[in-house]
Amino acid sequence: MSSSHFYSSITKKIIMSLMGLFLLTFLLVHLTLNSFLLFDKNLFNEGAHFMGTNPFIQVFQWVLFAGFAIHILYGIILQIQNWVSRPKGYKKRAWMEQSPFSKYMIYTGAIIFIFLAIHLGNFFFVKMGWVGNGVPELGGKEDMGQLVIDLFSNGGYVAFYVIMFLLMGFHLDHAFQSAFQTLGLNHPTYWGFIKGLSRVYAIVVTLGFVIIPLVIYFR
Amino acid sequence: MDLKLKIWRQASPTDKGQFVDYDVHNISTDASFLEMIDILNDELIEKGERPVAFDHDCREGICGMCSLYINGHPHGPEAATTTCQLHMRKFKDGETVVIEPWRAKPFPVIKDLIVDRSAFDEIIQSGGYISVTTGGVPDGNSIPINKEHADLAMDAAACIGCGACVAACKNASAMLFVSAKVSQFALLPQGKIEAHDRVKAMVAKMDELGFGNCTNTYACEAECPKEISVANIARMNREFIKAKLG
Numbered sequence: 001m002s003s004s005h006f007y008s009s010i011t012k013k014i015i016m017s018l019m020g021l022f023l024l025t026f027l028l029v030h031l032t033l034n035s036f037l038l039f040d041k042n043l044f045n046e047g048a049h050f051m052g053t054n055p056f057i058q059v060f061q062w063v064l065f066a067g068f069a070i071h072i073l074y075g076i077i078l079q080i081q082n083w084v085s086r087p088k089g090y091k092k093r094a095w096m097e098q099s100p101f102s103k104y105m106i107y108t109g110a111i112i113f114i115f116l117a118i119h120l121g122n123f124f125f126v127k128m129g130w131v132g133n134g135v136p137e138l139g140g141k142e143d144m145g146q147l148v149i150d151l152f153s154n155g156g157y158v159a160f161y162v163i164m165f166l167l168m169g170f171h172l173d174h175a176f177q178s179a180f181q182t183l184g185l186n187h188p189t190y191w192g193f194i195k196g197l198s199r200v201y202a203i204v205v206t207l208g209f210v211i212i213p214l215v216i217y218f219r
Numbered sequence: 220m221d222l223k224l225k226i227w228r229q230a231s232p233t234d235k236g237q238f239v240d241y242d243v244h245n246i247s248t249d250a251s252f253l254e255m256i257d258i259l260n261d262e263l264i265e266k267g268e269r270p271v272a273f274d275h276d277c278r279e280g281i282c283g284m285c286s287l288y289i290n291g292h293p294h295g296p297e298a299a300t301t302t303c304q305l306h307m308r309k310f311k312d313g314e315t316v317v318i319e320p321w322r323a324k325p326f327p328v329i330k331d332l333i334v335d336r337s338a339f340d341e342i343i344q345s346g347g348y349i350s351v352t353t354g355g356v357p358d359g360n361s362i363p364i365n366k367e368h369a370d371l372a373m374d375a376a377a378c379i380g381c382g383a384c385v386a387a388c389k390n391a392s393a394m395l396f397v398s399a400k401v402s403q404f405a406l407l408p409q410g411k412i413e414a415h416d417r418v419k420a421m422v423a424k425m426d427e428l429g430f431g432n433c434t435n436t437y438a439c440e441a442e443c444p445k446e447i448s449v450a451n452i453a454r455m456n457r458e459f460i461k462a463k464l465g
Binding site: 009185 | 225227238288290291292296317319322323324325387389390391392422423425426429430431432433434435436437438440441442449450452453454455456457458459460463
């Protein structure tokens with residue numbers, strides 16, 4: 001497969017990295033909103049209501065879906081080209097990757113995609129009325145918080161959710177600093193900081209998303 | 220020392236190829252890896268068998284001809300060392316050593332451990348040069364060059380084009396090689412004039428030849444015998460963005 005059929009390898013990678021950074025930003029917003037559940041369900045519901053009704057967000061959510069689609073599409077194209085580039089592998093290959101999770105991005109990415117589909121089915125599709133019995137109501141208003149709490153009262157689902165986010169953490173650990181490298185933002189003075197920040201981001205986001213269902217389950 | 224070798228044997232580019240086991244005995248720990256294969260080849264020739272074909276030239280670590288994927292590493296397990304500068308004291312007595320050719324679609328095997336690396340030449344021909352009108356020799360100090368840039372350009376120019384980066388990369392990407400060649404020119408005033416056309420042409424040729432895409436695993440930097448930095452890849456990405464926007 002010749003990459004000239006699409007864009008150059010670097011252009012494709014730049015598109016991947018920009019979409020990736022966009023998704024990283026989205027995850028932070030999502031985590032912030034989810035964390036409201038730890039403190040006040042009504043606050044979470046207010047946030048969910050804002051996200052579900054604000055006209056800008058309504059338009060922007062389709063931009064977000066497009067971001068996911070482009071990131072996934074280019075990820076698959078790049079990976080197929082990479083597999084094609086080495087038709088015959090080695091009999092013995094040592095571990096050489098300096099960014100440990102870089103080796104498994106397509107696999108962690110595929111798992112995240114499956115999780116994303118299930119996640120949308122559990123929340124977004126229910127909210128849209130496409131599946132399930134609709135969102136519970138509290139005082140005439142949608143009680144999204146209760147929908148989440150109900151789901152997180154299921155131990156099996158909590159375990160699945162935690163494992164998914166641990167795998168996502170591996171994806172994020174490589175993703176953040178890799179995007180900077182691809183965009184050419186590798187400077188000897190700041191590179192150590194960027195790599196450190198990448199790891200901190202991965203740990204904080206993963207722990208954040210993991211703690212919320214655990215706290216709700218054991219509360 | 221005695222060693223068990225598993226060597227890739229392939230009679231021609233179209234031959235299927237296979238690993239063949241050899242035993243070598245009484246190898247000096249002071250011998251280089253290539254001298255060890257020389258000894259094996261002498262024995263094979265004496266027995267009337269076909270010697271193992273492998274690339275080599277200067278045997279001083281500067282020409283970029285030697286290759287060999289040794290025990291899972293391009294140029295063997297020692298860091299920042301070409302195969303010709305790798306010595307047998309780095310191996311254990313009785314150890315099994317697996318020796319393979321570089322594996323990448325743009326580097327087809329010609330015979331045994333020799334691969335065709337002319338893809339790199341094609342990349343250089345596409346833009347890895349500066350166009351200079353011949354004439355009198357200019358004064359060496361007539362163009363001021365920032366010391367830091369001169370040093371970085373020299374570091375990039377240390378690339379010997381051996382292909383270890385492609386061999387190491389899980390994607391068979393040539394980004395470290397191409398970025399070193401783009402960088403050594405882009406950093407210097409003489410190279411800046413054609414910088415935009417150069418990076419676009421070299422990246423296009425690299426893609427056309429079928430090298431993989433970089434996924435920033437940084438295996439290339441870890442395995443490069445000349446320790447070329449992946450900061451060059453970031454520089455090439457910057458140069459590419461500038462060229463596309465400029």
